[in-house]
Amino acid sequence: xxxxVLLETPLAGLHRELGGRMVPFAGYSMPVQYPAGIMAEHxxxxxxxxxxxxxxxxxxxxxxxxxxxxxxxxTPAEVQALKPGRQRYGLLLNERGGIVDDFMVANLGDxxxxxxxxxxxxxxxxxxxxxxxxxxxxRPLPERALLALQGPAVASIIPTEMGFMGISAMExxxxxxxxxxxxxxxxxxxxxxxxxxxxxxxxxxxxSLPGVMPAGLGARDSLRLEAGLCLYGNDLDxxxxxxxxxxxxSMGKRRRMAWDFAGAEPVREALDNGPKRLRVGIxxxxxxxARAHTAIExxxxxxxxxxxxxxxxxxxxxxxxxxxxxxxxxxxxxxxxRVRDKALxxxxxxxxxxxxxxxx
Amino acid sequence: MTMKFTKDHEWLRIEGDAATVGITDHAQNALxxxxxxxxxxxxxxxxxxxxxxxxxxxxxxSDVYAPITGKIVEVNAALVDNPGLVNQAxxxxxxxxxxxxxxxxxxxxxxxxxxxxxxxxxA
Numbered sequence: 001x002x003x004x005v006l007l008e009t010p011l012a013g014l015h016r017e018l019g020g021r022m023v024p025f026a027g028y029s030m031p032v033q034y035p036a037g038i039m040a041e042h043x044x045x046x047x048x049x050x051x052x053x054x055x056x057x058x059x060x061x062x063x064x065x066x067x068x069x070x071x072x073x074x075t076p077a078e079v080q081a082l083k084p085g086r087q088r089y090g091l092l093l094n095e096r097g098g099i100v101d102d103f104m105v106a107n108l109g110d111x112x113x114x115x116x117x118x119x120x121x122x123x124x125x126x127x128x129x130x131x132x133x134x135x136x137x138x139r140p141l142p143e144r145a146l147l148a149l150q151g152p153a154v155a156s157i158i159p160t161e162m163g164f165m166g167i168s169a170m171e172x173x174x175x176x177x178x179x180x181x182x183x184x185x186x187x188x189x190x191x192x193x194x195x196x197x198x199x200x201x202x203x204x205x206x207x208s209l210p211g212v213m214p215a216g217l218g219a220r221d222s223l224r225l226e227a228g229l230c231l232y233g234n235d236l237d238x239x240x241x242x243x244x245x246x247x248x249x250s251m252g253k254r255r256r257m258a259w260d261f262a263g264a265e266p267v268r269e270a271l272d273n274g275p276k277r278l279r280v281g282i283x284x285x286x287x288x289x290a291r292a293h294t295a296i297e298x299x300x301x302x303x304x305x306x307x308x309x310x311x312x313x314x315x316x317x318x319x320x321x322x323x324x325x326x327x328x329x330x331x332x333x334x335x336x337x338r339v340r341d342k343a344l345x346x347x348x349x350x351x352x353x354x355x356x357x358x359x360x
Numbered sequence: 361m362t363m364k365f366t367k368d369h370e371w372l373r374i375e376g377d378a379a380t381v382g383i384t385d386h387a388q389n390a391l392x393x394x395x396x397x398x399x400x401x402x403x404x405x406x407x408x409x410x411x412x413x414x415x416x417x418x419x420x421x422s423d424v425y426a427p428i429t430g431k432i433v434e435v436n437a438a439l440v441d442n443p444g445l446v447n448q449a450x451x452x453x454x455x456x457x458x459x460x461x462x463x464x465x466x467x468x469x470x471x472x473x474x475x476x477x478x479x480x481x482x483a
Contacts, residue, residue, distance in 0.1 A: 038418045218418065288396045
C-alpha cells in the first residue's frame with residue numbers, strides 16, 4: 001500500500017491552504033487536523049460549529065421501480081416505508097449475518113440516495129448491483145463532494161425546517177445541494193452533498209459564517225467515539241453481526257417478522273439465543289487511554305477486545321468501546337484492560353459518553 | 361551545559377550531577393495534544409535506548425526512550441495532572457525525568473544545529 005497513489009478530494013487545495021496535516025485514509029489524502037489541533041477542533045464542534053470534508057465517502061443513487069425492495073435483500077433496515085424527505089441508518093449484511101458496511105439511505109422522492117464508507121464503497125456498490133432486478137440501477141456519484149457542518153451553532157447559521165434525519169434539495173449561497181440533518185458527532189448539524197466543482201466555493205462560504213472552523217478526521221473520530229457511534233473496520237466488520245454490535249435498533253420491525261434479508265437466519269439465531277459477545281462502552285479509570293486492540297480481561301482471563309479507544313476531550317477522560325463476553329456486558333461491570341503489560345482497571349459504561357444533542 | 365538531542369526527538373541537558381530529559385518541540389507538535397504521560401519509577405536503572413516512559417496524545421501513543429545509561433533520580437510529577445505542559449513548554453516545565461549518567465555519554469547525541477538538520481531531513 002506504501003506505493004499507492006493517494007486520491008484527493010475536491011477540497012485538497014483548500015486543506016493545504018488551511019494548513020491541514022494530510023494523512024492517508026481509505027486510499028485518500030485527508031486532513032487529520034488543522035493547526036488548531038484535534039482537541040481545539042473537537043471542543044469547538046461541541047461549542048459552536050465545525051466543518052469536515054467527508055468527500056471520500058461513497059455517494060450513490062438507486063433508481064427505478066422496486067429500488068427499495070431490492071436494497072432490502074441486503075439490509076434489515078426498513079427502506080420501503082421510508083418516507084420522501086427522510087433518511088435512515090442501515091447495515092449491509094452478508095449471508096452469514098456479518099456486517100459488510102454501515103450506511104445511510106434516504107428517500108429523495110424519485111430515487112434513493114446512499115452514503116457508504118470510503119473504505120467499503122468498492123465492496124458495497126458491486127454487492128448492491130449484484131442483487132438488482134432489471135429496471136433498477138445503481139449510479140455511483142464520484143462527481144459529488146460531501147461536507148459535514150456539525151455543532152450547536154449550525155441551526156442558527158443555516159436555518160432549516162427539517163428535523164433530525166430529514167433530507168432535501170436546497171440552495172446554500174446560491175449553490176444547489178442535497179442536505180440532510182444528520183452527522184457523526186452526536187451534535188445537531190448538516191451533511192451537505194454538492195457537485196465537486198462547487199465544493200470549494202461552498203466550503204469557503206461555510207467557513208466564512210460566524211463560529212465555523214475547519215476540523216479534521218482526528219476530531220471526527222474523537223467526537224463519534226464520545227457519541228458512541230461505530231466506526232466500520234474498528235467496531236464493525238464482516239465477522240460481526242447486528243445483535244452483538246448492539247445495532248438491532250437499525251432493523252425494521254417488519255423486517256424482523258419476515259426475515260427476508262441476507263444473513264437473516266444467523267441474525268435470528270443470535271437474537272433468539274443471545275449473542276456470545278456484546279459491544280459495550282468502557283470507561284478506563286484514571287487518564288490513560290486504552291486504544292483499539294487492547295485485550296479486555298476479567299479474573300485473569302481474556303474476555304474481549306477494545307475496538308475503539310482514546311481520550312474524550314469533552315468527557316475529559318479516556319473512553320472506549322469494545323466487545324466483551326455477554327455475561328460481563330452489564331453497565332458497571334469491572335474489567336481490566338491490558339495496556340503495555342499492565343492491568344488498567346475499567347468499567348462497562350453506558351453510551352453515548354457525551355449526550356446526543358440532535359434536533360427533534 | 362548546552363542542550364543535546366537524539367534522533368528520537370528527545371532533548372537532554374546536564375545540570376549538576378544529572379541530565380534533565382524531555383521531548384522536543386518538533387515531537388510535541390507531531391504528537392498533538394498530550395493527554396497522558398506514564399513516567400518511570402525513581403531509582404530505576406536504565407540503558408540508553410530503552411523505552412522507559414509513554415506519552416499519549418488524543419490520537420496516538422508514543423514511547424519515550426532513555427537517551428543515556430544511568431539511574432532515574434527524579435520525575436516530573438506535574439505532568440500527571442497537567443500533561444498539557446508537554447505541549448506548552450516542551451523544553452521547560454514539560455520535562456519528563458532526570459537521569460544520573462553512568463559511564464560515557466552515547467556518541468550520537470546531536471547539538472541544536474545537527475538536530476535541526478535531522479528534522480529537516482525528515483520533512
